[in-house]
Amino acid sequence: MPKVRTTPDLILVVVTVILVIIGSMMVYSASAVWAEYRFQDPYFFLKRQLIFVGVGLAAMFVTVQVDYWRLKQIAHIILWICFGLLVIVLIPGVGLVRGGAQSWLGVGAFSIQPSEFMKLAMILFLAKYVSENQKYITSWKKGLLPVLSLVFIAFGLIMLQPDLGTGAVMVFTCVLIIFVAGARISHFMFLAGIGAIGFVGLIVSAPYRLQRITSFLDPWQDPLGSGFQIIQSLFAIAPGGILGLGFGHSRQKYFYLPEPQTDFIFAILAEELGFVGGTFVLLCFAVLLWRGLRIALHAPDLFGTLFATGIIGMIAIQVMINIGVVIGLMPVTGITLPLLSYGGSSLTLMLTTIGVLLNISRHIR
């Protein structure tokens, strides 16, 4: 393995920092009213977010220094630990229930979401496994089936919480890795068929999901029930117009849009900064995707390529699902917007992961 390191991808660094700054500003603006009401301190969430930014950037600086192939060696261990945590979080009384899902482990502010870690662990493991067994990738039995079984088990555990958003991001990311690794298109067709059947199965098992789906198509059908969040989100975005109401001038953050600093932060951003601000953020993420895929393309080995693909794919998919929900293109799922949403584990993990991506960029050919 080459030991020569160049400078990391500076564009990626700059865009990441820009997004984190915009995120912190918007966390403050979106949360100030709620923070004032709840904690009598408008800076309550901002202060915490800035601490997470600090911790996340520190972690990023560490991972930038750690050569990425070292992670290969602990991929198995991390995966097994994450599987363990996913099981533990389901034990009644151990996992913490928040927002109707038993997704958290720990105490108060010092709690983590095992599914978030599983997402990354699975990317790491898949990148390693597929890169080592690329010759079997075109085979169904030897290549795809074992890999997909593993992903399916992890997805199943996550859906027991249930956390559809995180589960979906993980599955889509894994599919992307396999796709890039060179799996057959016909296999994907087959998988798509299975996916469709599974999708129908999920809806049959929990009909509220169907309501969520129809509600995003016509939220005014049930404005106080399943359509409520979409409507409140659109009520924020639409008045923003081209230039927005101005920073701090959101109206929907006045208790209309629930917890505007987390999943729906993009709605407040579009309200205050308008189409221009929203497009700027989308462009930043597009640039992020471009730089990430460029790193994957020029990575020194297939592991690096697939690992980078997984990391940037995860970020892009999560962005698309989150913003897709906020602007009414997708049913409500409930995941954060990478780098912008308030949330300790989400932000620090994201920055740590981008650090890994940056490390790969230091070795590109």
Added chain:
Amino acid sequence: MKRVSFVTVRKRLIFTLIAGVILFTIMMGRLWYVQVVMGDEISEKAEDLWGRNIPFEAKRGEILDRHGEVLATNVTAPSILVVPRQIKDPAEAAEQLSEVLSLSKEKAYEKVTKNESIVRINPEGRKITNDLANQVRLLKLDGIYVAEDYRRHYPKGDYLSHVLGFAGIDNQGLTGLELFYDEFLSGEPGHVSFYSDAKGRRMPNLADRYSPPVDGQHLKLSVDASVQTIIERELDEAEAVYNPDGAIALAMNPNTGEILGMSSRPGFNPEHFQDVPPEVYNQNKPIWSQYEPGSTFKIITLAAALEEGKVDLERDNFHDPGYIEVSGHKLRCWKKGGHGSQTFLEVVQNSCNPGFVVLGEKLGKEKLFNYIRGFGFGEETGIDLQGEGKGILFDEDAVGPLELATTAFGQGVSVTPLQQVAAVSAAINGGNLYQPFLAKEWIDPLTGQTLMAQEPVVKRKVISEETSAQIRSALEHVVAKGTGKGAFVDGYRVGGKTGTAQKAKDGRYLENNHIVSFIGFAPADEPEIVVYVAVDNPKDTLQFGGIVAAPIVGNIIEDSLRAMEVPKREDQIEKELMWNDTPLLEVPDLIGRTVRDIHESYYDFSLEVEGEGDEVLLQSPEPGIRIHAGSTIRIYMGDKSPPDQ
């Protein structure tokens, strides 16, 4: 490790990038669609969510007489509104409010903590004085608003009250014109809206939006305030003199259907309508009451007979023995012993019942009833007021000779005063039945421009111009020589007809309890006004229309025509003098004559002489004016100036 399929990996990475860019582009497109294309539509819905409206009442349109005199207007009377969720310290706010508005602390606290977006304080905080409102403003309490509001004010009190009606606490019309034209008068309320957060509190940093109310339109009536004043005065006087159960007066322009004045007793003050029983303010008697018209109805019979050529007033004669027999019943004339032999003109003058029975018989029931319906009886006149009566006519199939006979002189039918006025107007105006109306013009409150003007509505032509002229002449005779002498006004050529109707209760006529009425018009050559007066059960008098109602109509006509600046006429039918009448004589020209000369002329006047001298220099009244015999003429004497001075 060898990278066997790197080309594939490379292709797929590029494919991924392109797919990602496409997806991001779709998202930008969607953002554009929501924020720019659908922006306004969705924003409007959002505004409804955020906005809380503090209403601003519209000013109710004023009601004016035909010359612009104000009959109903508004005075500012602000109302207090509470937005409980904006109140920071409910206990303190309740305490302060209770002091200023003098309501109990408990009630105040209940209002400021009520779980509603906007609360009114009724009645303590409703339509209060400006002074009180200022005190509330000075409290500077969050969540307490002083909203502009108005109270209806009727500057002339009892005046025209049944017609005007009144408006309630929400400025909504409740009776009369206020109710009938509520839609136009009330306007559209405006509001100040502030942005509210999801917890109902005021959103900071956002300006309130004010959408101004659209004030109601001003209503200009056909009513002439001076005519109405005369009517009110005459009814007050009639009430004082006769202490009747009720009284009605109605004046209309016969050539257009414009109501010039309308009133009835008992009256009420619209601002204190609670002081009288509901039937007083709910019943506008000139349009609501239905009763036997009595002899005034004979005008209809007369009109029908003339139009059909059944009678020649001058040449046809009739002998009245004091009664007439109709299918075995003796129908009596009001005059014992009858009127003897008379022309039909005298039949009309004398209001001779048997004579009209003969006219009715000549017409036959079909023709008579056709004319009755033609003149508008049995249907609403269509005046712009609610609660109009239709009247009751005999079912034509059930009409036998007896019913025909009584109908001909005005018994056994039931009509409203307004129907009679409209019908008589048609009889004397050349034959056109007009739809009576009150709303003459609608005026824009801002520009003062006329938005809408009511044109007279002719419902139908009932009789010919020639017939109408004959009726005018016959009715002038009634006033000059017959039963209507009480209504005579010198120079104004009053025509008219008396009416005395027995009141019926439970199907029987009451003893000594009549509605006495008179319907008159003037001048007979070119009528400008029709006046109807009815007095219900006048006390301490003979209950005859000619005695009670005719003089009132005469007074109203005389003063109204003078107010309307209608010139006096030269050629009138002179009044036939009664034993207590003094004749009207023309004042002679005395100027230049000597006292001795005057005394030798035996004038029927007394003289009041002033000044010293041989010749009359000035006199009062001036020559040519008509005054009663025996009146005094003042003359000023002096010496004729020598030519050389």
